[in-house]
Amino acid sequence: MRPGYGHTLRYLGAARGAITRRQPIFPTCYGDALQGSPVADITADPQSGWTGVHPAILAMNCLAYDAATLGNHEFNFGLPWLTRMLSAARHPVTCANLKLTCGRFLPPYLLLDRMIRSHDGEKHPIRIGxxxxxxxxxxxxxxxxLGDRLISEDMVKASRELVPRIREEGADLIVALAHTGxxxxxxxxxxxxAALQIAAVPGVDALLAGHSHQIFPDSTVPGTDGGAVDSAIGTLSGTPAVMAGFGGSHLGILDLALRRxxxxxxxxxxxxxxxxVTSMKTGIAAAPDAEISRALTKTHAATLRLTRRxxxxSPAPLHSYLAMVGDSAALRLVNAxxxxxxxxxxxGTAHENLPILSATAPxxxxxxxxxxxxxxxxxxPLKLRHAADLYIFPNTLCGLQITGALLRDWLERAASCFNRIGPDARGVPLLNPEMPSHDFDVISGLTYRIDLxxxxxxxxxGALASxxxxxxxxxxxxxKPVRASDxxxxxxxxYRAYGGGGYPDLPDTERIHxxxxxxxxxxxxHIRSRSQVAPPAGVTWSFASQPGASAILETGPGVRRHAAELAALGATDLGGGSGGFVRLHLPFDGPLASRGNDN
Incomplete structure (x- = not known):
């Protein structure tokens, strides 16, 4: 879901069934490339002084991209901004399931005519949809x-309607750029x-997925029963597919062997x-591209000037290494x-006497x-870049009027990010890897325990399971206990106020701001108005005690710089885990579950 990752679709030499040569036909980038980091977000800040081409568009132009589609974060700054940014792209952009209320927003599909060379050197035409x-x-x-300016359609429905039309217009091969997990x-x-369902649409030959930060194929993740997800051969619903993580972590490559x-x-x-992009053996990232580095020099300098203000x-560190196991000063600061x-x-409004709560996530x-x-x-010292690190999305502030019953369900949704850990469980992974941390809301102004x-x-x-x-x-x-009618x-x-992350999408009457x-x-x-930040003290939430039970949390190695906090949790450092994480052993009958239990 974050910017900067891409995919390359390549074809292996065809004709007469011989596979002898790889030919890059068209690299493609899609989804959430234009928002998500200070170097990108300055393009939407009138006070940044930046008026040039979007840096991601500059990079794509250097790489000679042939096609792109959009992700949901491309809309975070509105349609006028997005239209301006896309106007500098040297490649076409397509989106099939979004329309303006008064017409088409972008072309629903593209037809690219290319030449491919076979093993014998002969060139052949190919039309790619x-x-x-x-x-x-x-x-x-x-x-x-967006207001009422855009109308969205179901992705699978749009695919089923358009793929036959694309084929009728002569497409030899149809590729879905699907910003979906x-x-x-x-x-x-x-x-x-809906990547599985789109891949199953008749006529879709290959799929490049995204949005959910997953990596596919991933040898560490088993396939599903029936083979709908097959990491061994890299198919979704039998269709060749790839998903390249997020934040520029991977390059997705899909090689196709074609026969004419x-x-x-x-x-x-x-x-x-x-x-x-970073070697798993050496930890060394790929070298920067010289041409792109030169193209982005001015943008980089402008970003540094802005973010160093x-x-x-802050008298204390602000970090998120332990935000999933208890109160975090970083989250308390945002909530405050x-x-x-x-x-x-x-x-001065009709709501001023109602108690105010505040929700945010790590x-x-x-x-x-x-x-x-x-x-x-x-x-x-805190600088502007630190605020961008504490809150990475350009979401706006909203106020909801909610009941105690809805509040409780809201917290149940947040608590669903944890695996079930029974009284006799030992060393169970704490977190459900299918639910990202940004869906774990912590609500200040309350006290509560989570019983795993x-x-x-x-x-x-977000669907009801139990x-x-x-x-x-x-x-x-x-x-005082929260009543359902409070x-x-x-x-x-x-994002959350309109149902993002599987939370309730409330009626407009309940959105009071x-x-x-x-x-x-x-x-x-908030930070500028104080000589130094001081997040409210106290404990908002803790785990319910379970004598004898324990869990394993995988977190970043930087947590070792916070020994006092680890000791306060009763955590034991078990050493390195998978992929460079640190494994912590957390007992549920120690300090982890006793904090705040006098509430």
Whole structure:
């Protein structure tokens, strides 16, 4: 879901069945390339002073991309900004399942005429059809920017309607650039992660997936029953496919062996690979491309000038290494900023006397992002880049009116990120890898415990899995039990306010504030207004005690710089884990589960 990753679709020499030579035909990049880092986000900041071409577009132009589609984050700054950024691209952009209310937004598909050389040196024409797809939820997630200007359609439905038309227009090969992940659950309309279903559409010959930060093929992940997901040969629903992680972690490569017979092309074999940019053996990343580095020199300099601006001071480190096992000062700081801003907004309104709560999540907490994907800010001066690290998305601040019953279910959704750990469990992985950390909301203004002896109420995608499950215990506000009929104002971000991450999509009447101020700006203002930041003390949440039970948390190696916090949790360092992570042993009958248990 983050910017900068790409894929290359290549063809192996064809004609007469001979496979002798690899020929790059068209590299493709798609989805979430234009937002997600300071060097990209300065293009949407009027005060940054940057007025040039978007740096990601500059890089794509250097690489001579042939086609692209969009991701959901491309819409974070609105359509006028997106239109300006795309105007500098030297390659066409397609999107099949989004339309303007008054017409077509982008071409629904592309037809690329190319030449391919066979083993005997003879050139042959080939017409490649490209269809681009984006999660239909984008019109909800960025409703504040998009309003009623865009209409979204189901990705699978759009594919089924358009693929036959693309074939009728002479496409020899159809490739889906699908900004969507792999969901092995039951199919349903308007799926967010529909790669399996799109790959199964008749006529789709290859698929480049994304959005969910997964890597495919991945030899460490077993295939599904029935072979719908086959990592061994790199197919989804029998179709060659690849997904290249996120944040520039991998290059997705799809090699296709083609045979031409009586004027028609057929795929006779393929090889799918998600190639790491950083060597797993040496830890050394690929060398920067000299041409791209030169093209981005001015952008890089402008970004450094902007992000090095001082905004405050923190007497203590702010990090996310342990944000999934208890209160994090980094999250408390964001929640405090949201709470303060919402209180100001509600002053003098009909809602000013309602209790205000604040929700945020650890956006950088390892997982599919790897052992370096953590917030890690040392004590001392805070700069603008630190605010961007604490809050990496350009979401805006929203206020929701919610009941105690909905609040409890909201927390149950968050607590579904953990595996079930019974009283006798030993060394069970704490986190469900299918649910990313940015879906784990922590709500300040409350105290509560999470009982992992119970099953998760929600599946990773948000659907109800065990409706009767109750992991949230001792839920209190101001020391009193929260009743189902209690009413609160919840300060949160626009993505969550419109149902992002599988959370409730409330009716408009319950969204009492839907402003356009970015949470990151709210955070910067909060920090600047103080001589030094001091996140509220106290314990918001802890795990319920389970004598004899324990879990394993994989986190970044930087956690070893915080020995006092590890000791406070009763954690034992078990050494290195998979992929460079550090493994911590966490007992559920020690300090981990005793903090805040006097609530």
């Amino acid at each position: 490209i269809i681009g797809l984006v999660p239909p939820q984008v019109t909800s997630w960025d409703h504040l920017h 792999i969901d092995t659950g039951p199919a349903h309309p308007f799926m967010e992660n 017979h009586h004027g028609h092309w057929t795929i006779t074999g393929h090889r799918s690979e998600a190639r790491p 001082p905004i405050g001071h 900023a949201q709470h303060e801003a919402m209180a100001e907004l509600l002053r 956006f950088k907490a390892g997982g599919r992002g790897g052992p370096g994907h953590y917030t890690d800010i040392p004590a001392g 002896s119970q099953p998760a109420r929600h599946a990773p995608g 409706p009767g499950a109750t992991r949230i215990r001792d839920l209190r506000h101001a020391g 009413v609160f104002i919840l300060a949160t971000n626009s 839907t402003g356009k101020t970015q949470v990151r700006d709210v955070l910067v203002r």
